[in-house]
Amino acid sequence: xxxxMGWGANSDQQEWRKGPWTPEEDKLLSEYVNLHGxxxxxxxARCAGLNRTGKSCRLRWVNYLRxxxxxxxxxxxxEGIIIELHALWGNKWSTIARYxxxxxxxxxxxxxxxxxxxKEKASAKQDKKKILRQRNQPQQNCTTTTISTTDKKLSxxxxxxxxRSDDNNTFTYHQNMDQDPVVELPPLTTSSDISYTWTDTFxxxxxxxxxxxxxxxxxASDKCKVALQNEPATDNxxxxxxxxVNL
DNA sequence: AAAATCACCAACCGCTCCCTG
DNA sequence: TCAGGGAGCGGTTGGTGATTT
Numbered sequence: 057x058x059x060x061m062g063w064g065a066n067s068d069q070q071e072w073r074k075g076p077w078t079p080e081e082d083k084l085l086s087e088y089v090n091l092h093g094x095x096x097x098x099x100x101a102r103c104a105g106l107n108r109t110g111k112s113c114r115l116r117w118v119n120y121l122r123x124x125x126x127x128x129x130x131x132x133x134x135e136g137i138i139i140e141l142h143a144l145w146g147n148k149w150s151t152i153a154r155y156x157x158x159x160x161x162x163x164x165x166x167x168x169x170x171x172x173x174x175k176e177k178a179s180a181k182q183d184k185k186k187i188l189r190q191r192n193q194p195q196q197n198c199t200t201t202t203i204s205t206t207d208k209k210l211s212x213x214x215x216x217x218x219x220r221s222d223d224n225n226t227f228t229y230h231q232n233m234d235q236d237p238v239v240e241l242p243p244l245t246t247s248s249d250i251s252y253t254w255t256d257t258f259x260x261x262x263x264x265x266x267x268x269x270x271x272x273x274x275x276a277s278d279k280c281k282v283a284l285q286n287e288p289a290t291d292n293x294x295x296x297x298x299x300x301v302n303l
Numbered sequence: 304a305a306a307a308t309c310a311c312c313a314a315c316c317g318c319t320c321c322c323t324g
Numbered sequence: 325t326c327a328g329g330g331a332g333c334g335g336t337t338g339g340t341g342a343t344t345t
Contacts, residue, residue: 076313076339098330114331115314150333165334166312309343316336323329 073107077116081106085113086121119160126158130167138164139172 077085088104094117097110106113119125130138134156141152149161149168156164 074315096330109315110330111316111332112314118332119313147334161333162313169335170309170311305345307343307345309341311339311341313339314337316334318333318335320332321330324327 072109072112074112077120081108082116082121085116089117089121115162119162124158125160130159130163134159135167135171138168142168 073081084104084106085100088100092100092103097114099110100106101108101110101113104113108116137155138152141148141155145151147165149165153159153161153164
């Protein structure tokens with residue numbers, strides 16, 4: 057398979073250039089992609105006169121050269137989105153990145169690792185205690201809905217849960233890992249036409265508690281596990297995201 | 304001032320999925 | 325139906341600048 061050989065590998069055992077990109081290489085790649093568009097990365101590498109693998113070209117374009125990329129620090133709003141979406145989808149960086157216009161999956165992944173992984177360890181012990189405590193206390197006031205998601209689109213219920221453009225309702229997200237998931241959202245299939253306006257901030261400490269309860273983050277990546285509560289709960293993060301998701 | 308450590312980020316690697324012939 | 329190639333994804337590594345000791 058190509059994965060074994062690397063993109064663009066050829067029978068001549070050509071030595072592909074590796075390491076940091078030079079301004080000249082960037083210029084060549086940008087000009088070529090702007091002229092011919094994305095896709096066919098292995099031919100981009102060849103035709104643009106770059107001694108790079110297609111894979112390398114794609115990565116450079118996506119993570120650095122693509123127009124519209126944001127530079128600079130992740131804002132608190134973006135951080136909030138990252139936290140929320142990671143709680144939903146786990147390490148689905150590319151999926152998360154679709155909801156952060158101008159940010160790349162690589163950027164988000166790096167940000168997560170440097171900012172949150174440490175906290176995860178530190179809070180892991182505390183959270184285990186929390187879990188044990190919660191297990192002994194049945195949830196109250198928690199109305200649940202199960203949404204089946206056999207196709208790739210959001211069900212109406214899920215859409216209702218996520219679309220908050222028309223009203224000002226407060227949507228309370230409640231991570232509840234030691235019970236069965238009560239709402240399951242599939243990964244969204246498209247990133248286009250998505251905008252966020254965060255109308256409120258939420259207590260980060262409360263969120264950490266829920267987020268770090270994940271014993272195994274990879275489990276959360278298979279299915280999105282969300283519980284919606286009808287009544288805002290003071291214990292959980294309560295905020296009013298202003299989503300507009302067009303599927 | 305120098306060495307050690309930390310934080311950040313670009314880039315690579317290997318795996319998997321999807322499409323096509 | 326299946327194999328091969330293209331493409332995308334998540335995990336990991338390594339370089340570099342900043343900060344601390």
